[in-house]
Amino acid sequence: MRNLANFAVAKLAAIFVSSLLTVATAxxxxxxxxxxxxxxxxxxxRLQSATPLALPCFSNYDxxxxxxxxxxxxxxxxxxxxxxxxxxxYGNTMASTWEACFASDESCLLDYTDPSNPEAYNGxxxxxxxISDYYIEVQEASDVTAAFNFSKATGIPLSIKNSGHxxxxxxxxxxxxxxxxxxxxxxxxxxxxxxxxxxxxxxYQAITTGTGIPALDVYQFADQHNLTVVGGFGSSVAWHGxxxxxxxxxLLTPVYGMGxxxxxxxxxxxxxxxxxxxxxxxxxxxxxxxxGGGGGTFGxxxxxxxxxxxxxxxxxxxxxxxxxxxxxxxxxxxxxxxxMKWSSxxxxxxxxxxxxHYMLNPLLTLSEAExxxxxxxxxxLANGGNFTLxxxxxxxxxxxxxxxxxxxxxxxxxxxxxxxxxxxECETGRSELANLMATSPSLNILFETPSLFNASANDTSIxxxxxxxxxxxxxxxxWDYNATTxxxxxxxxxxxxxxxxxxxxxxxTGAYFNEGDVYQTNYQESFxxxxxxxxxxxxxxxxxxxxxxxxxCVGWKGPSEPKYDCYLDVPM
Numbered sequence: 001m002r003n004l005a006n007f008a009v010a011k012l013a014a015i016f017v018s019s020l021l022t023v024a025t026a027x028x029x030x031x032x033x034x035x036x037x038x039x040x041x042x043x044x045x046r047l048q049s050a051t052p053l054a055l056p057c058f059s060n061y062d063x064x065x066x067x068x069x070x071x072x073x074x075x076x077x078x079x080x081x082x083x084x085x086x087x088x089x090y091g092n093t094m095a096s097t098w099e100a101c102f103a104s105d106e107s108c109l110l111d112y113t114d115p116s117n118p119e120a121y122n123g124x125x126x127x128x129x130x131i132s133d134y135y136i137e138v139q140e141a142s143d144v145t146a147a148f149n150f151s152k153a154t155g156i157p158l159s160i161k162n163s164g165h166x167x168x169x170x171x172x173x174x175x176x177x178x179x180x181x182x183x184x185x186x187x188x189x190x191x192x193x194x195x196x197x198x199x200x201x202x203x204y205q206a207i208t209t210g211t212g213i214p215a216l217d218v219y220q221f222a223d224q225h226n227l228t229v230v231g232g233f234g235s236s237v238a239w240h241g242x243x244x245x246x247x248x249x250x251l252l253t254p255v256y257g258m259g260x261x262x263x264x265x266x267x268x269x270x271x272x273x274x275x276x277x278x279x280x281x282x283x284x285x286x287x288x289x290x291x292g293g294g295g296g297t298f299g300x301x302x303x304x305x306x307x308x309x310x311x312x313x314x315x316x317x318x319x320x321x322x323x324x325x326x327x328x329x330x331x332x333x334x335x336x337x338x339x340m341k342w343s344s345x346x347x348x349x350x351x352x353x354x355x356x357h358y359m360l361n362p363l364l365t366l367s368e369a370e371x372x373x374x375x376x377x378x379x380x381l382a383n384g385g386n387f388t389l390x391x392x393x394x395x396x397x398x399x400x401x402x403x404x405x406x407x408x409x410x411x412x413x414x415x416x417x418x419x420x421x422x423x424x425e426c427e428t429g430r431s432e433l434a435n436l437m438a439t440s441p442s443l444n445i446l447f448e449t450p451s452l453f454n455a456s457a458n459d460t461s462i463x464x465x466x467x468x469x470x471x472x473x474x475x476x477x478x479w480d481y482n483a484t485t486x487x488x489x490x491x492x493x494x495x496x497x498x499x500x501x502x503x504x505x506x507x508x509t510g511a512y513f514n515e516g517d518v519y520q521t522n523y524q525e526s527f528x529x530x531x532x533x534x535x536x537x538x539x540x541x542x543x544x545x546x547x548x549x550x551x552x553c554v555g556w557k558g559p560s561e562p563k564y565d566c567y568l569d570v571p572m
Contacts, residue, residue, distance in 0.1 A: 036134070044139075047136055048090065051128075052108035052126055053091055053092040054080075056069040056071075058124065062128060076115075081410075086409070092164065094408055095165070095409070097413060098130045098171075099129045102488055102567065112409045130174050132173065135161070135178035135180045138181050144273075148269075157177070157563045158547060159296070159550075161180050162180075163237055164236075165238075171295075174563075174565065184302060185210050186213070188207070190305075196281070197282045208303060209240050210240075212238055215235060215404075218231060219396050222308060222396070227308045227311060228309045230262050231243075232404070233251060233350065233355075234404040240301065240304040244291075245294055249446065254347060254348050254448070254450065258450055260460040261291075262306040264305045264306060266303070268300065269302065270299040286542060290461075292528070294553050296553060297554050298538065298554075299543075311394050314360055315361040315362075315392075316361075317358070317389045318358055318388050319377070319387040320385045322383050322386075323379075332434040332437040333434045336424060338376065339471065342372065346364070347359055347372070350444065353442065355444045356402070411479055411481065416472060416475070416511045417473050417506055417509065419472075419473050420469050422508075429505070436505060442477050443498070444474050444476060449467075449471065463527060464529050474512075475502075477495055478491075493571070496570060499511070503521075510525065518570075528554070540555065
């Protein structure tokens, strides 16, 4: 097991180079012959063949000899941990987890600690893994409609991939036809946006983007217009992709809500092939479902619009931990004992081995922030750490110095649990939680729940437990590029056990759909709580044939479907 701290933040510069080997392209499985030829014509030639990112380094592809391309291999090695490189090609995922097919022990990975290490590819077979052989580079609604029609006619399942940040394997599926959304990158600002069909008496400052645009581009655009957007802590995460559809937490969430609280309108192609506008005035059931029901489920979102705020001045604390193992429990006691106070003051934060040590506040003055974090700063400094607190003039100024979490090229998995306010309001709960943190080194604390945001009851379809929880607790673990199937299975089992331990402490909440345990127990209740039955009815209304199906999503068909052959059988 590797600690991901040294690999979590990606480099920010790369030159995009695409390399499809002729011999590999010629080998591609021709699923339906004439049907695929017709599909390609229908989508204007945008049906593409996919190969693994690292293929140019290998001499064997799916059991057949191929000729390595040293130049293309060198480019792949140089950019293996560069998010801009990965995000601009279909045939990989951001963390590389689901570039593999675990059940058949197939993959095509380089050594992420040293991508030039020849042991990763000399004498090793490169396999397609879970990546689809074919994908449509989506540019317009008709591309999605064509994919739905094709799936109905042939029975070939669909998958939807955007930025590749999916930890569940939902955006990839061996044997599927993929829809690649990353190039839908339009962006515009409207200072008086009125959702379509709604009264013009109410308007909003809002930004509209294509579903594929990365968060960094949105942050830069907003900053140019003296605005602040609520988004994830990762440069490459698609702002209006799966991040928002699954809920969308942020360092600004405690005050300004989750991504789903900010969305005003979606443009989405539903499985009947229709392009629909969903907002508070039309297709309201679909609008509710899309705000938290999860990506890859109710339709394919092409564009969305979200509210923005004026440019915010922020108080920013950044610290490193120098405590010994003996002092670990005391550190977590400081955190759990102050959590409810910090929540009431609007602090967002990330504290843990994989996410860093940050606290951010849009409400307090610098002196108020100093008083608020006094116990924390004193502990850190007394135990050999460093602690800085400063005023930053905007979100972009903060993000430029700390560009977020992009786990690039590192096979990894995550499990999570919402920790309810009740845990922090009783001595026993605080004690149990602090002890769990002190004995579980992979756990990360995310102060990214909407503690102060005034949401209307059941306004979105996320698990209502988000509204009464102070922490989102996540465990992030990884494995070596050459880990065996047994070792990977043991990792998933360990992660599942950690998730269960968190559940014992906070049994009446749930987990985050976007960052949940792949083998989450009672996933319907954990991800959506009381909202699942209503979500299932909406799913059946807009997708009665089940054309969109993904692992532990609303209306999931179950693990026996061939689409899920790459998943391991992990006992629960």
